[in-house]
Amino acid sequence: MRWSQYFIPTLRENPADAEVVSHQLLLRAGYIRQLGAGIYSFLPLAYRSMRKIENIIREEMDAIGGQEFYLPALNPAEVWQESGRWDVMGDNMFRLKDRKGADLCLGMTHEEVFTTIARGELRSYKQLPQIWYQIQLKFRDEPRPKSGLLRVRQFTMKDSYSFDKDFEGLDIAFEKHREAYMKIYDRCGLQYVIVEAHSGSMGGSKSNEFMVYTNAGEDNVASCPKCGYAANTEKAASRIPTVVDDQDPAQPEKFATPGVRTIEALTTFAGGAAADRQIKTLVYIVDEKLTLFLLRGDHQLNEAKLVSATGATHHRPAHAEEIFAALGAHPGSLGAVGVTRFDIYADEALEGRRNMTTGANEDDFHLRGVNIDRDIKVTKWADLRNVESGEGCPICDGTLRVAKALEIGHIFKLGTKYSVSMGANVLNENGEQVPIVMGSYGIGADRILASAVELYNDQAGISFPGSIAPFHVIITPINAKDEKLRAAAEELYSTLIKRSIEVLYDDRDERPGVKFNDADLIGVPFRITIGQKKLADGKVEIVTRSTRQSEDVNIADVPHILAEKLSQAEAPKRGS
């Protein structure tokens, strides 16, 4: 392409409301423009990169036997009602009515639609296994779209679904996807880590997320440098030192704690207790029911773990009035001793603890000498605690560190959740109807683009990996009006096109500085600079964007030197 005829609206300054670097650079480099909150237009450069990403995904999915479909984004309510997710998805689902008043929605994911096809067409175990996929738009009415392409309401996802006759088959399909995903991210040049994850509204038993470490991410990953354990903190476990308690009195003792409202305040209050000798009582409304959650005073509740423990569809912290009505005290004086009317979930770190201090459910009073086994009627013990940096690895004797990360893919073992609720069965070898065992696997293509920018940028702009850059090379003649330069550039341009090298030719009549800066900004991996002096010796300059290194080469050698550099850049390298 000739730059003068191609639409690359670069910006000199950062748009004011872009915070994260990928958002700033994609805007400045003329890749995207915003239409609304979490809604972006992809301009030609971005769309070229997106197609490359999609094709890499396509090739790797095809390589594991995936078959590409294209399903509707517009879905009738019925299929979602059958699976039960019409209600579960809540406000995150875009809903609409047709002219007859029938309920429809925009697909957030496609388990339901694919399962509809499976149950209609798959009859026998002999037709299994199947891996079906599509690359398509997903719509999610996010509570808070943010960070440019990182969190949007409409995005492109490769979603695939595996159908097997049994769980052994699912294990194989899951492993195939895991391998395929690794190849995809490797080919896209991303550094990533695979972590254990929380399955959320997808359901199912096991899931892995593919994460890119970046501060722009919204997840936290706990990892052990020693043994390689890695998990989303929504799921992560950790090892913490046991606290040895003193002998407790025969029964809890109530004592006045005027004005003490926090764990912190009670640690310094005369007659109080250290935070790890306190029981923190949190009150949530879980699927309409008021529920208590107990943690050690110095621990934080992880709400994803709350969901895992309770199986909740909806949850929120209870309001102070609701709490007072239920327990007779305000936050700051709450406890679970003697409470029987409500479910009580207790964190495993509290097991066996005694001589603890907690609220007395009477404002300005606490109880000490509490023995959990004796004094509190725990409904269920569960892991509720948020893992923190510096805690012990659950697998080895290493130390965990917690870091921000962005989710770029997620693979789930669904099991029979959808096949059972929607009636997708096949006949097995014994002639029995059995539910198909399913898996579901997603990759956000837009997030691959954005995370590549997060990972590969510098002061001057984007530095895309060769495999997903919109162009392989840019030709920059120093002076558009110099006939010799122009002729050399034109000739090189058509030569490279003939060699199938994707070339952008900056034929604009701009000053060299403008062209160099624009070339750096948009992130083309190689630049060929053609200037008078070197051209007089038959030479041009090849500049590598990522390293900023340049070398002078004979103009006739450019095509094969470039071809070599490009094939090196394309070579898959292990990312994690």
Added chain:
RNA sequence: CGGGGCGUAGCGCAGCCUGGUUAGCGCGCCAGAUUUGGGAUCUGGAGGUCGGUGGUUCGAAUCCACUCGCCCCGACCA
């Protein structure tokens, strides 16, 4: 949803508090000239219902009310 902030030319901003001629500045854009190895210079131009609606006032970008949109911080996910 709760909390904070912002809407003035394509982009970045000033003006608003304390209402008063034709609403400014930088960048970008158009024309011409001189320039051409890291975001040139000069000259001359184009471009704005000041997010919207209603109100107060002789007079509103400016004050008031409502409303829409966007960004950021906390609970959701590719």
